[in-house]
Amino acid sequence: MTQALGEFRHSDALSLGVELELQLVSRRDFDLTRAATDLLGSLKYDGCFGEIKLEITESMIEISTQPQTTVDAIAADLAGLRDTLRIHAERNNIGICGGGAHAFHRWPDRRICPGERFDVLYQRYGYLAKQFTVFGQHIHIGCSSADDAIWLTQALGVYVPIFIALSASSPFVDGEDTLFQSARLNAVSAFPLSGQCPPLADWADFVRHCEFLQACGIAASIKDLYWDVRPKPEFGTVEIRVCDTPLSIEQAAALTALAQSLSRWLLRTRPPLSTERQVHAARFNKFQACRYGMAAQISDPVACSVRSLGDSTCELLDALEEDARELGCAHWLAALRAVAAGGGDAAWLRARWQEYGNLNDVVRACSDRLLNGAVKHSGKKEKFAQQQPGRQAH
Amino acid sequence: MLEFLSDLPRTLWERLRDSLYFLPPFPEQIDSLALFSLLLLLGMLIGEWLQARTGWPKVIGYVLAGTLFGPSLLGWISIETLAKVRPLADAALGLLMLEVGRRLDLGWLLRNPELLRSTSSDIVLSCLLIFLFAFYGVGLSPAWSAATAAITMASAPAVVLLTVEQSRSQGQVTERIILHTAISCAASFVAFTLVLGIVHAEHSRNWINAVIHPLWVGVGSLLVASLAAHLALTIARLLPKGSLAQVFVLVASALLAVGIARMLAVPVFLTLFVMGVVLAVRDERQSLRYTVLPEGHWLLAIILFVVIGAALPWSSFTWMTGLQALGLLAVRAVAKMAALALTGGSLPVKKRLLVGLGIQPLSATTVFMAYELARLYPGIGLSALTLPLFAAAIMELSGPALCWLALRRSGECHDDRPVRGGIA
Numbered sequence: 001m002t003q004a005l006g007e008f009r010h011s012d013a014l015s016l017g018v019e020l021e022l023q024l025v026s027r028r029d030f031d032l033t034r035a036a037t038d039l040l041g042s043l044k045y046d047g048c049f050g051e052i053k054l055e056i057t058e059s060m061i062e063i064s065t066q067p068q069t070t071v072d073a074i075a076a077d078l079a080g081l082r083d084t085l086r087i088h089a090e091r092n093n094i095g096i097c098g099g100g101a102h103a104f105h106r107w108p109d110r111r112i113c114p115g116e117r118f119d120v121l122y123q124r125y126g127y128l129a130k131q132f133t134v135f136g137q138h139i140h141i142g143c144s145s146a147d148d149a150i151w152l153t154q155a156l157g158v159y160v161p162i163f164i165a166l167s168a169s170s171p172f173v174d175g176e177d178t179l180f181q182s183a184r185l186n187a188v189s190a191f192p193l194s195g196q197c198p199p200l201a202d203w204a205d206f207v208r209h210c211e212f213l214q215a216c217g218i219a220a221s222i223k224d225l226y227w228d229v230r231p232k233p234e235f236g237t238v239e240i241r242v243c244d245t246p247l248s249i250e251q252a253a254a255l256t257a258l259a260q261s262l263s264r265w266l267l268r269t270r271p272p273l274s275t276e277r278q279v280h281a282a283r284f285n286k287f288q289a290c291r292y293g294m295a296a297q298i299s300d301p302v303a304c305s306v307r308s309l310g311d312s313t314c315e316l317l318d319a320l321e322e323d324a325r326e327l328g329c330a331h332w333l334a335a336l337r338a339v340a341a342g343g344g345d346a347a348w349l350r351a352r353w354q355e356y357g358n359l360n361d362v363v364r365a366c367s368d369r370l371l372n373g374a375v376k377h378s379g380k381k382e383k384f385a386q387q388q389p390g391r392q393a394h
Numbered sequence: 395m396l397e398f399l400s401d402l403p404r405t406l407w408e409r410l411r412d413s414l415y416f417l418p419p420f421p422e423q424i425d426s427l428a429l430f431s432l433l434l435l436l437g438m439l440i441g442e443w444l445q446a447r448t449g450w451p452k453v454i455g456y457v458l459a460g461t462l463f464g465p466s467l468l469g470w471i472s473i474e475t476l477a478k479v480r481p482l483a484d485a486a487l488g489l490l491m492l493e494v495g496r497r498l499d500l501g502w503l504l505r506n507p508e509l510l511r512s513t514s515s516d517i518v519l520s521c522l523l524i525f526l527f528a529f530y531g532v533g534l535s536p537a538w539s540a541a542t543a544a545i546t547m548a549s550a551p552a553v554v555l556l557t558v559e560q561s562r563s564q565g566q567v568t569e570r571i572i573l574h575t576a577i578s579c580a581a582s583f584v585a586f587t588l589v590l591g592i593v594h595a596e597h598s599r600n601w602i603n604a605v606i607h608p609l610w611v612g613v614g615s616l617l618v619a620s621l622a623a624h625l626a627l628t629i630a631r632l633l634p635k636g637s638l639a640q641v642f643v644l645v646a647s648a649l650l651a652v653g654i655a656r657m658l659a660v661p662v663f664l665t666l667f668v669m670g671v672v673l674a675v676r677d678e679r680q681s682l683r684y685t686v687l688p689e690g691h692w693l694l695a696i697i698l699f700v701v702i703g704a705a706l707p708w709s710s711f712t713w714m715t716g717l718q719a720l721g722l723l724a725v726r727a728v729a730k731m732a733a734l735a736l737t738g739g740s741l742p743v744k745k746r747l748l749v750g751l752g753i754q755p756l757s758a759t760t761v762f763m764a765y766e767l768a769r770l771y772p773g774i775g776l777s778a779l780t781l782p783l784f785a786a787a788i789m790e791l792s793g794p795a796l797c798w799l800a801l802r803r804s805g806e807c808h809d810d811r812p813v814r815g816g817i818a
Contacts, residue, residue: 030684033564034806035564035566038741040564041741066427090504090505090506091506091509092740093499093505111564111808203758356635357634357635358634358635358636361680
């Protein structure tokens with residue numbers, strides 16, 4: 001059944017929202033475990049930091065912040081959500097960790113969550129739905145107009161490799177080192193409507209494109225489009241979907257800062273997009289970023305040349321400094337310079353593997369890193385900690 | 395005619411022996427090892443058939459095979475055969491108890507006070523109500539009432555672990571069934587050790603036994619377990635984590651503990667349980683934390699349950715003891731269900747009741763503890779412990795089904811559809 005696209009809901013320009021998909025692991029062996037429904041069922045939480053929701057399989061959980069205008073507020077929400085989850089997970093003897101993919105779980109052991117939507121997805125995609133037990137960070141950037149949203153969707157597409165490399169945290173799959181920095185996106189690319197957004201001129205063009213997909217029976221609604229960057233009309237945002245869930249909420253906040261300052265810089269300077277050319281390089285560049293991270297050689301289809309992704313990232317961070325300062329998130333970008341220079345979460349995971357010699361301990365270290373992070377939630381929302389029975393998240 | 399046919403093999407064999415000097419005399423009876431292997435095959439087939447047709451745990455099939463072919467019914471397994479395979483059964487139970495001990499997660503209890511409340515209530519209520527039933531309802535002496543309570547208050551770790559493993563269930567109900575089982579086992583073993591002294595005190599004027607025997611059992615188990623665990627951890631630290639060599643070290647250390655416990659007349663189930671707990675607590679470097687038992691322990695589990703089935707005293711069955719055993723099981727069920735329902739917790743009541751249902755099994759540890767106690771005063775012990783033995787006999791067959799039902803109803807089994815159309 002097709003679903004009408006609806007109006008683009010306008011939101012404050014450059015407002016933010018973040019979704020993180022997190023792993024639920026057994027504290028005994030740190031393999032993924034089926035725990036999401038029980039965890040949510042026992043959750044006493046009033047929703048003050050955002051939502052905690054089921055994802056497609058029982059070993060995943062999604063947290064999403066409230067809409068915020070600053071990265072600091074996003075970080076505080078994420079810290080509040082993490083602390084809420086930590087308290088309830090400890091009572092249920094469940095571990096929680098970040099990372100784009102679990103290092104050694106067996107996908108046939110995964111259980112699809114109860115719910116009509118998840119059942120439909122499982123019926124449609126079969127085993128791909130279980131293999132979709134991968135974990136990403138989605139960053140929403142508010143747009144004040146529908147046309148801006150489409151333009152920003154196209155403009156951000158060029159920077160997808162940078163987001164992939166900075167967030168890469170899934171080097172292990174099925175207990176093996178994949179040699180990729182982010183192996184998660186290989187699971188996503190199996191879906192027929194994944195990939196980059198096609199060249200679109202404006203909102204009207206986007207509506208025509210969606211109607212075309214619906215008429216051809218390719219997509220029933222915009223939810224079927226698993227593009228790397230896509231407009232989200234019901235929120236009035238553009239959603240960046242290519243990031244692995246980082247190992248810490250500090251890194252998640254840093255990536256949000258990059259998204260916000262980059263969007264401001266793009267909307268302010270309005271560089272030419274050359275989308276017709278970019279579309280030819282997009283898949284290649286994405287692969288390069290997934291495989292090599294910051295060491296990737298990225299194709300520039302406009303200059304007809306190849307550049308190091310690490311160099312491009314450092315230059316971009318320099319260029320964004322002023323916008324980041326204006327937005328009050330410059331301090332968050334500093335962490336990304338360290339990633340560009342010395343390796344990020346994927347390198348950290350490999351170092352832990354070298355140190356421990358087994359992946360169970362690597363996942364244990366991941367869980368410790370996420371749950372014992374430095375960012376604390378804001379004091380004004382302390383009421384959550386009193387554990388008052390309240391609204392349950394759905 | 396029949397006589398001729400039955401004598402034919404013997405006649406042919408003897409004729410062959412005239413020319414083939416190396417042949418032994420005609421075997422008068424089947425070798426006990428061969429017979430037992432055949433029974434294992436039969437037990438496995440019955441278990442697999444039961445699971446394939448009904449989805450029920452295979453354990454029931456193994457017990458059925460042991461009961462059917464054991465001394466009480468067909469008599470194919472003799473008392474002597476049972477004695478011969480006892481070391482294997484000890485090893486099987488020991489490995490399963492080791493695993494339960496490793497699962498005793500005291501940290502979870504500290505992080506969840508409601509869980510501490512429910513496990514404590516389970517232990518106290520079960521022990522108290524069973525004691526009162528045995529003392530007032532059945533009329534046993536205080537010592538044997540206490541013994542009955544001590545050995546039947548806990549759930550059956552072997553049944554629970556095998557049912558969970560077979561159904562590949564995961565979730566809060568599963569985890570809590572395992573935790574309740576492990577905690578109640580620990581409490582049951584402490585009570586069992588104390589009861590040894592009480593039984594001596596009631597039946598002997600020699601107070602030395604009443605004091606020394608519990609100490610021998612308690613301290614002996616702890617020492618043997620600690621030494622074996624220390625040895626396992628020391629060697630395991632030198633090996634790659636999760637490697638086959640580590641699996642070997644774990645199994646070999648466990649079997650060493652089984653052997654020493656048998657030599658010192660210290661209960662194997664207690665020693666291996668304590669070894670599991672020590673391994674979990676002392677393994678700061680996580681050396682053996684992720685090392686799992688090899689698939690082969692299933693074979694040992696079949697042996698264990700066939701032996702248990704054969705060891706059950708069905709020949710002494712009377713309707714009165716049967717009714718008393720049912721009464722004990724009813725009281726025990728009420729205690730466990732009430733403990734789970736009334737103590738609150740982070741799980742909904744329905745799921746807590748499923749945990750209560752899942753911890754109903756009563757099996758190998760009860761039978762082994764009962765025979766340990768009965769051995770002290772053979773004239774009195776076995777008749778005094780008929781009640782818990784019959785309760786265990788009933789639960790051997792129904793307990794795995796109840797545990798399986800709880801896991802199934804909780805929706806935590808890997809595949810809720812029974813496999814149909816053949817064995818396995």
